[in-house]
Amino acid sequence: MANNRTYTMVKPHAVADNQVGGIVKMIEEGGFRIVAMKKTQLTAAQAGKFYEVHAGRPFYGELCEMMSAGPIVAMILEKDNAVADFRTLIGSTDPAEAADGTIRKAFAKSKGENAVHGSDSDENAEIESSFFFSGLERY
Ligand code: RTP
Ligand code: MG
Numbered sequence: 001m002a003n004n005r006t007y008t009m010v011k012p013h014a015v016a017d018n019q020v021g022g023i024v025k026m027i028e029e030g031g032f033r034i035v036a037m038k039k040t041q042l043t044a045a046q047a048g049k050f051y052e053v054h055a056g057r058p059f060y061g062e063l064c065e066m067m068s069a070g071p072i073v074a075m076i077l078e079k080d081n082a083v084a085d086f087r088t089l090i091g092s093t094d095p096a097e098a099a100d101g102t103i104r105k106a107f108a109k110s111k112g113e114n115a116v117h118g119s120d121s122d123e124n125a126e127i128e129s130s131f132f133f134s135g136l137e138r139y
Pocket of ligand 1: 111118
């Protein structure tokens with residue numbers, strides 16, 4: 001994947017609160033094209049694998065539980081400078097620090113339940129996209 005794609009998912013609390021439409025609207029209005037999209041649910045073990053980099057951190061157990069508590073909506077997004085621009089659009093991890101106009105400012109409930117995930121590098125964007133989508137699901 002070139003540096004024009006990133007991976008995101010709407011976290012379970014935001015899906016449960018019917019915020020998918022509002023979040024997708026901000027993503028599209030932010031200039032991102034949806035390459036792939038699906039609703040699915042992670043087991044706690046799959047969430048643990050996805051967030052393996054955080055194993056050992058104090059919030060890891062809570063994170064795996066939260067990410068497997070209900071369905072998520074997974075997406076691959078395309079835009080120039082996708083990873084960095086999407087991190088800007090979602091805002092800080094902690095909504096108390098998220099800037100106005102960001103997705104987390106609008107939809108996050110707490111530092112844990114912060115509405116969306118966004119890849120932090122081109123390499124991780126491809127790894128995370130492949131965790132959820134085959135090559136045939138990317139348009
Ligand atoms: P993400 O990976 O979900 O896009 O979030 P991020 O880069 O902004 O934050 P990261 O440090 O990678 O943390 C991953 C997710 O773990 C939860 N978290 N909870 N309670 C806490 O102190 C805490 N810190 C992190 C959040 O759901 C965060 O998005
Ligand atoms: Mg992260």
